[in-house]
């Protein structure tokens with residue numbers, strides 16, 4: 535088991551920068567092993583969810599949420615620093631014109647033309663808070679890369695006011711105590727606000743306890759059903775991540791993950807969990823679908839006592855059945871003090887069906903806020919920027935405006951201001967779907 539992979543929470547041009555999976559070949563089919571960056575689509579949004587993309591969407595939402603009014607009063611994020619953590623910073627001269635002029639790249643090397651996810655986020659921040667100083671920080675694809683990115687930020691001479699991150703990891707403890715949360719807390723305890731996308735996994739997530747009433751070693755998703763169906767098209771890249779409650783450094787409960795192919799053969803991930811140092815309670819499978827059809831996901835008990843254990847399964851495509859929308863946020867979005875942002879439909883203000891939901895494993899309410907997505911950017915020139923990836927930088931830009939407004943107040947709690955000025959949506963009061971509601975600066979005292 536190497537490191538888990540980071541996935542970008544955008545729904546277009548999606549990239550998994552996957553570490554290697556330890557999957558083995560089942561029967562005649564080959565599991566794709568990744569040595570470096572690879573491409574796969576994460577939880578694709580189906581066309582029917584999105585009907586309202588138009589070039590005006592961002593300006594309309596900026597009117598509605600009080601941002602334009604603040605711009606009219608010359609509040610534009612002056613003096614505020616934002617670090618954007620991402621792994622895709624390709625831009626050309628034309629796109630550069632859309633970005634804030636005070637841009638500081640913190641990366642070496644170059645990006646391929648389609649690697650624009652981070653720049654699309656930068657465009658949104660530039661639109662909402664055009665005068666911020668924006669650090670573009672390469673955060674790679676692994677937990678080590680994110681740790682290194684945080685270390686670089688800590689070493690800067692300048693204080694970072696806000697981190698905006700639209701990526702997350704699909705396995706861990708989800709209780710705010712994952713290793714990476716220690717890195718996040720280095721920033722937040724230093725006064726930095728960390729804003730993270732909630733994720734787009736609500737329809738490609740299953741969670742439940744292992745149940746095996748017939749005692750054949752395979753989990754029963756229902757009394758008669760031992761698999762989750764997943765329909766795939768030949769050649770489609772698919773990823774599956776399974777993790778369970780166990781010691782995260784010395785896992786002792788040995789479960790395996792299996793994907794049966796439609797006609798014959800299967801892929802299996804059967805890492806050893808014997809309580810040795812470094813053994814994680816996790817299995818992953820990555821492959822290119824060898825044929826069209828309905829695949830079946832199975833969880834096998836290899837060597838574990840019959841005790842209740844809760845599992846989380848995340849996949850790159852929507853599950854055909856047994857979707858569990860609750861507790862579908864990744865590990866960064868579950869860290870303490872992070873502001874976790876979901877995505878709403880711009881026409882109806884309903885939550886997007888794919889927008890990940892709380893609570894965290896330890897029962898904290900999540901997300902914290904929701905914000906627009908499905909907006910037009912120059913980077914995604916012919917398509918809308920869809921998913922919670924677009925929502926997080928929207929909130930980051932809003933946070934910068936709040937910080938400028940209240941710059942003379944030393945005890946400013948920006949998170950509190952964001953929450954208190956949000957417009958409640960969905961069930962009355964704070965909830966695990968919309969959090970405190972839509973970020974809305976028109977409710978700020980200063981705008982009246």
Ligand SMILES: [Ca+2]
Nearest residue numbers: 746750752754
């Ligand atoms: Ca069974």
Ligand SMILES: [Ca+2]
Nearest residue numbers: 789790804805
């Ligand atoms: Ca195993």
Ligand SMILES: [Ca+2]
Nearest residue numbers: 959960961963
């Ligand atoms: Ca509510």
